[in-house]
Amino acid sequence: MIPQSFIQDLLNRVDIVDVVGKYVQLKKGGANFMGLCPFHNEKSPSFTVSPTKQFYHCFGCGAHGSAIGFLMEYSGQSYPDAVRELAQSVGLSVPEERNSLPPAQRAEQQARSLALTDAMTRATDFYKKQLRGAPQAIQYLKGRGLTGEIAAHFGLGYAPDDWQGLETVFGSYRDDAIAGPLVEAGLLIESQDKRDADGKPRRYDRFRDRIM
Structure with missing residues (x-):
């Protein structure tokens, strides 16, 4: 587990x-920057980046x-990999806490x-197969x-336009044991305001109708 204090320090250091x-490609527009959204097709910029609030919004x-x-x-990275890339860009090393953990916790990690x-x-593998079709x-x-040949060399794939596309590989998102690793890997999104009849948050694919 990456300490939250490190995450906060990292976000304070990066722009x-x-x-x-x-x-x-961003252009200054008032206090923010604007550009064409990389996550959907559009002709007029609706994608904004706020340097003061340090977040993006489309x-x-x-x-x-x-x-x-x-x-x-954008890159389909897992949370830890995204943190490592950002940390490397500002000369930081992600702290490793594994050696200080008790054996049981280390095994769980x-x-x-x-x-x-x-x-x-x-x-x-799923995305690669989807690209072929x-x-x-x-x-x-x-x-x-x-x-x-280039697509195969770099392992490119395609995420279908499906809210539950990965269920065909992993099984039902309603199963916490299945959904947990997918959410942590950044492949699924858990809705903050929509829940199923059993009270569990609705889960859906983060990546849809895009090259992976």
């Missing part, structure tokens, strides 16, 4: 405008979050790490000069 600006699709959340959403790795591996996604890649 979300610089982070987002590596992937999105008025078109509702995407929003911190610099860490942007890397997870290792099990969680393995579960996350397994979730990412299976999801990656998505002609519109293949055409999009070809339009950008990316051949099938």
Whole structure:
């Protein structure tokens, strides 16, 4: 577990405008920066980045979050990987607490790490298979000069336009044991205001209709 104090220090050191600006062309507009949203197709900029509040928000699709959340959403990284990338960009090392943990907690942490790795591996395989059956996604890649060989080399895939696409691989999102690692890996989103009949938060795929 990465200490929350480190996360806060990291977010205080990075500038979300610089982070987002590596992937999105931004233009100054008043107190904020604006650009075309990278998470949905649009012709007029509705994607804003606030340097004072250090968050991004799209008025078109509702995407929003911190610099860490942007890397997870844009690059498909897990939470720990996004933290490590940001930390490296400002010369920080993510603290490792494993050696100071009791054996039982250390074993639990290792099990969680393995579960996350397994979730990412299976999801990656799923996205690769989906790309082969998505002609519109293949055409999009070809339009950008990316051949099938390049896509295979870099492990590109496609997330279908489905709110529960990964259920075909992992099983029902209503099962906490299944959904837990997927949420932690950044593959699922838990709704904060919508719940099922049994009181559990509704869970849905973070990535839909996009190249992975």
